[in-house]
Amino acid sequence: MIDARRLRVLRAVADHRTVTAAAAALYLTPSAVSQQLAALEQETGHRLVERGARGARLTAAGDILLTHANEVLAQLERAEAELADYGAGVAGTVTVAAFATGIGLVLAPAIAELTRTAPGIRVRVQDAEGDASVPMVLDRQVDVAVAVEYRGAPGDDDRRLTRVPLYSEPFDAVLPVG
Structure with a gap:
């Protein structure tokens, strides 16, 4: 199974184009980023990043995975936001x-x-x-x-319920003149 944290590392390398810059953006060491990339390559069975004198660039397999990583990470971010809203x-x-x-x-x-x-x-x-x-x-x-009040309803002192009066209906008495 592909680890979502490693997908974030892949995305950071693609965005920042060097392991060092990706590490800084993720608050990791360059060594930790390299280890995460190596583990992701092991998980997928593909070489994902080529390192060179000018930095790092994704391979064709890395580009394919990055496309899916962006979708997966966006969905995870939406899930985290929904859970935060639910919690709030x-x-x-x-x-x-x-x-x-x-x-x-x-x-x-x-x-x-x-x-x-x-x-x-x-x-x-x-x-x-x-x-x-x-x-x-x-x-x-x-x-x-x-609900309306009804005979047999739990009383005002019932601690299982909180009552909030919404409105009361007026009652009119209609009588003939005189």
Whole structure:
């Protein structure tokens, strides 16, 4: 298997054209760069670098490997960035259970704002009535529930949940004149 760290060394030699300059760019000794190149040549079974009086240049096999190295290293860099975003809480998936009206009135505007401010967060919405969604949070089937208060719901003192009031609906009494 080809070691990605050695691909970085190959790329540095191609970019800097000398083992010494590549070593400086990678904060390694020239001897360490030479050892990494020798190990990479052993792994691939091909001579990858020719050293001369004017520095180092890649062989045809080195050029082929460098093309793939650039793709592999770019993908690894994207993976590292995604993991860093995930670790910082700005990437990932949040699953939300909500009742139909809550999806339209509360969740849709919140998702629109989240898409604008944290594009790395994906929201998965699951339609569920309030009496079903709170147990889904407790069972870790979803991350968040948008629910209405219902009889038998865990109380405000239940330490397994954090409640955030979103809005309250006004009630009107309609009576005949007089």
